[in-house]
Amino acid sequence: MIRVLVFVSTLALLIFGSVWLADRPGAVAVEWLGWRLQTSVPVLLLLLLLAAGLLTAGLRFFAFAAGWPGRWADGRRESRQRRGYLALTDGLAAAASGDAKQARQLAEKAEKLLGDPGLTGFLSAQAAHLSGNSQSAQDHFQRLLQRPQTAAIGLRGLLDAAVQAGDLTKIVDLAGQARAIRPDDPWLAETLFTAFVKLGRWTEAESLLADVQRRKAMPVASLNRRRALVLTERAGAADPQTAIGLARKALSADPSCTAAALRLADLYRNSGALAKAATILEKAWRSGPATALADSYGNLHPDEEPLARVRRLEKLVASHPDHVLSHLAVAQACLKAQLWGQARKHLLAAVAQQPVSGTFRLLAELEKAEYKDQVAAQAWLVKAAEAPADPVWTCANCGVKAPVWTLLCPGCQTPDSLNLV
Ligand SMILES: [Zn+2]
Secondary structure, eight states: OHHHHHHHHHHHHHHHHHHHHHHOOOOEEEEETTEEEEEOHHHHHHHHHHHHHHHHHHHHHHHHHHHHHHHHHHHHHHHHHHHHHHHHHHHHHHHHTTOHHHHHHHHHHHHHHHOOHHHHHHHHHHHHHHTTOHHHHHHHHHHHTTSTTTHHHHHHHHHHHHHHHTOHHHHHHHHHHHHHHOTTOHHHHHHHHHHHHHHTOHHHHHHHHHHHHHHTOSOHHHHHHHHHHHHHHHHHHSOHHHHHHHHHHHHHHOTTOHHHHHHHHHHHHHTTOHHHHHHHHHHHHHHOOOHHHHHHHHTTSTTSOHHHHHHHHHHHGGGSTTSHHHHHHHHHHHHHTTOHHHHHHHHHHHHHHOOOHHHHHHHHHHHHHHHOOHHHHHHHHHHHHHSOOOOOEEETTTOOEESSOOSBOTTTOOBTOEEEO
């Protein structure tokens, strides 16, 4: 509506101006350098308008022509960038799918087109890593450290390489730096903790756990267990008086930690406090029966009569009388005390819960000892051969089997990875 009004008004003004000029033709004469121009005022105005129009068009064309090289360069740059980003994206997809050759080719292309190692460094590093060129991958990751925005990726890449190479000192250094950037990252905390434990740097492992607890970067139960295990190890290396304090702290951090209970009971036994040792082992049995607890409890009085041992073990297992390990612990003591009836009762109860070959072999022993019955013994031995093997400590990480529980797996050195399987 406004446009129409403006158009109509302009048209009216032009018509009015033309009529006004036509009514007043006048005459103009110009003399210059021997030239003489004589015309009317409206024609002169028209000529002036035409000259101004031509001048404007000329200037515009000149500006357009002068800007052309810049525009051409801009266009070329944009096209390079577009192709560079496309190569970068395709390269990352190739790296993610594990296509080393394609990833390397696209990384080189992206590097050439974009000319920014900060942008293409990650892809180049991944491509080098996939191609098995670890030195080149490390160089690329090292370069990523120079920019704050990519430093975390660079550290992670270098850290992965250090973990793969098993270089513990390097892991501690890099994981420490990475935690300064990402203090809440659970993987970093885990990696650093494992390295501290493998290096036996218990005090640092303990401070790390305190920091992890402040940041809630690990589930509470697993944090408490780790703290208990670290304190137990510290107790193992400390003088007897300090050791007892540390082992008590370990057990209060995680009352179900068998390793901590065994350590504290051991320390009490060595200091002659046998009653305290017994109480610790009974409490530990209450939180979770374990063969090592029964063995340690038995060893508190190595020279006692077999019958006395049976009575004591019955006291130990009183909190879990129906547990398979309770039946087995008492059954073995009964066999030594020649309490055949009780031994049979406990062994049959154990085998009903967990029919494993070790328990069938004990039943065979019982037949031979009680009745000298070779046929019955043989029948149990046949069952023993057919039954699954006794549970054995097995690493959840590398599958190695170990005769006793140790903090570090004897195969792959992973902390706390052995489970009874
Ligand atoms: Zn292992």
